[in-house]
Amino acid sequence: MSNGNEGSSRQVSAGLIGLGVLAVLLAIFIFQNTDDQTVKLYFWDVTAPMWIVLLVTALVALVMSELFTLVRRRRRR
Secondary structure, three states, X not given: OOOOOOOHHHOOXXXXXXXXXXXXXXXXXXXXXXXXXXXXXXXXXXXXXXXXHHHHHHHXXXXXXXXXXXXXXXXXX
């Protein structure tokens, strides 16, 4: 008898695959851009390696996406 759950532990969603592909592409892009870069925001000037700027930007985008998703879910209730 089979309950239909026999390969469910091996299934990977398309979203997870897409996230993995994006993470690999981001890592490649970061490792190819390691020179110093000056970032200007209003009256701040920060000089840092480009990979740090890219990583911080990606993390800020991820946090903002999660916050917007959370707000949208709460408004639907």
